[in-house]
Amino acid sequence: MGGAKVPVKVDGRELTLSNLDKVLYPEVGFAKAEIIDYYSRVAPVLLPHLQGRPLTVKRYPNGVEGASFFEKNAPEHTPGWVRRVRLPVPGSTKNRETIDFAIVEDLPTLVYYANLAALELHVPQWRVSPDGEALPPDTLVFDLDPGEPATIVECCRVALMLREVLEADGLTPRPKSSGSKGMQLYADWDGREEPSAYAKRLAQGLAKEHPEQVLSVMTRKLRPGKVFIDWSQNNPAKTTVAPYSLRARARPTVSTPLLWKEVESCEHPDELVFTTSDVLARVEKQGDLFSRA
Template sequence: MAKKVPVKVDGRELTLSNLDKVLYPDCGFTKAEVIDYYSRIAPVLLPHLAGRPLTVKRYPDGVTGQSFFEKNAPDHTPDWVRRVNLPVPGSTKNRESIDFAVIEDLPTIVYYANLAALELHVPQWRVDDDGNALPPDMIVFDLDPGAPATIVQCAEIALMLREVLKAEGLTARPKTSGSKGMQLYADWDCREEPSAYAKRLAQLLEKEHPKQVVSVMAKAARPGKVFIDWSQNNPAKTTVAPYSLRARERPTVSTPLTWKEVESCERPEDLVFTAPDVLARAENRGDLFARA
């Protein structure tokens, strides 16, 4: 029988279970350690989740077991978890709308960590106090390396893209994906439709650097190049949140970077950070992804 542990988090009563279950078998990282990570990283994580409808990727049997995306907050979700009902055109389950959770406090983070929601994904837009969708406030460029390219090549393209964005009056903020690639974000002023804008910049870089950059989704076009995925700006899409864990062999994290780290990247290992690394970084450096 699964051992259950009642806890109180900021006045909310939760029941934690299976704390000793190993979710990352290669390094013995347990559910208790996942909950500990999300609890301690919360001060820098919460600002990037606030107001953003949540999609989680759950791994109840760990990263080597079955996983599933969950957008709809089920009926048994605690009533103190904020939920917003939003339309989902083209839903694969023929639903006209979904009740999305929104993580805005520590108890909600702990609740989802206990569900083995290892990955937290959010869109580039928020909802207002009444739960209505607002225009996008961020734009993202997802840099995905096609083998044998790695995050080292992503770093090179990120530096190019930083200069293009700077010329456009936008300040880019880099982070690792926590997987193979890297992402650049910038505050967005709705000067035009963000996917179209991002696609145009991706095509510009592809034209200038055809041996290094590709802007089309076809896998066949990617080997040895970095795909600049502009489509993540579609309002229906989400991107892994800053400071979210990833379901890799080790508990790697989508980690905000300094531009100095991007500039000095020489090996893929230079930009791999695990949960303990990121906790130490946040303690020493604060939130590197904070808006200016």
């Protein structure tokens, strides 16, 4: 029965799963049970990247072809054992002064959210302390967004430019696909200055040096054929899709950590498209390419 509720115990926590055979990726017949299975199996490498980070999810209760919504506030029916932190949200679009964010730090919480059809997991570049206080950013991110007809191939070329600049500044960048059209570059952040200001300066410098390839402003009419380096993702109020998160595309693609040699050799967009089965095989072979050195 499609609406059957299935009680399960995950690492000692009791959960009720529902609609397990509901297809959420219609083009390939990928059902909720397979989503829960993927997140359960990838959890050992995914959870460290969610640890301590307030969660924003994008939920697709009727699948990727249906309506979706972002959710920051932990749902009212969230189990009591899910860690939550209450944080101020100045300028909230819903006029809320605070939001009770969930922190996904264990497999039961991850399964709980997968059962809500929370396909996409988004987190900020900062963590909270054990007491729930916001800590300074510990990660720098550059979101590389191609304007058609540019693709992730052009993003890879810009990523290599960024790598050179970041390494010259003593940072060690790590690339990943977005699971959608573009890619991201991450680096551990040492707090040398405000991260958005630093990222903006690098983006503007590359746009000035390579005006035919790179943009540092969001202006739509300038986008075709170029790669927009979105430095603003370092704003503390913004989030970026987490490594190993599913994306709501026609197929169950994943935001996938990459090897630099894959970035260097990429000549066709399909080379850097990975689905859940691809990612699980990569993790089994390579471990977590995004693990901290």
